[in-house]
Amino acid sequence: MPSLNVSFTEEEMEGVRTAAAAEGKSLKQYMHDLGVREMHRKQFVAGAASWADRLRAEFDEAFPDEVPPSQRGRGAAAA
Template sequence: MPSLNVTFTDEELKGVRAAAAAEGKSLKQYLHDLGIREMERQKFVAGASLWADRLRAEFDAANPEEIPPSARHEGSAAA
């Protein structure tokens, strides 16, 4: 099975070990799960974006008073 060597500073490794311990996992399992979780998060975000894009026209038609952030004159800081 493929493996990977990852380099951390002493302080980084201390933090990663603490995070793994907080989840009750070995360092190896924690880092494995972290990578898998990130891949799943990216797939979720991509799917949610596609879903939102498909419904955007319907939402805009039903809520014409809603102004998209990119079209606001005050900018995103006013939101």
Template sequence: MPSLNVSFSDEEMEGVRAAAAAEGKSLKQYLHDLGVREMHRKQFVAGATAWADRLRQEFDEAFPDEVPSARRGGVAAA
């Protein structure tokens, strides 16, 4: 199984150890889960953005007063 060596300053390592302990996880499991969680977050954001992009025109037509002024060609209020 692939692995990775990661360097931390003493202060960073202290913080990471404290965060792992707060979640009741080993340092190895905490860092693994952190990376996987970030990967899933990015996939979720990409999917949500694609979904919103697909529905944007339909929403704008159904709710014309809700279209942000920048997309209407107007100037946003300062």
């Protein structure tokens, strides 16, 4: 697999080094794990959204008076 060359400012690089050290990992391992975690996060979010979409009709039927946040007026609170 080809290597990837990524540029950081000195300030960003210091933050990455600090985060890696806090997790007790080498910089290389930390960057690898970061990419893998992001991939898993995206898969989780896609799965959760799909699950919510499948249950939306059932929820709407069970709670007909509940208004989704995207359809509430500005400043309106949930019931």
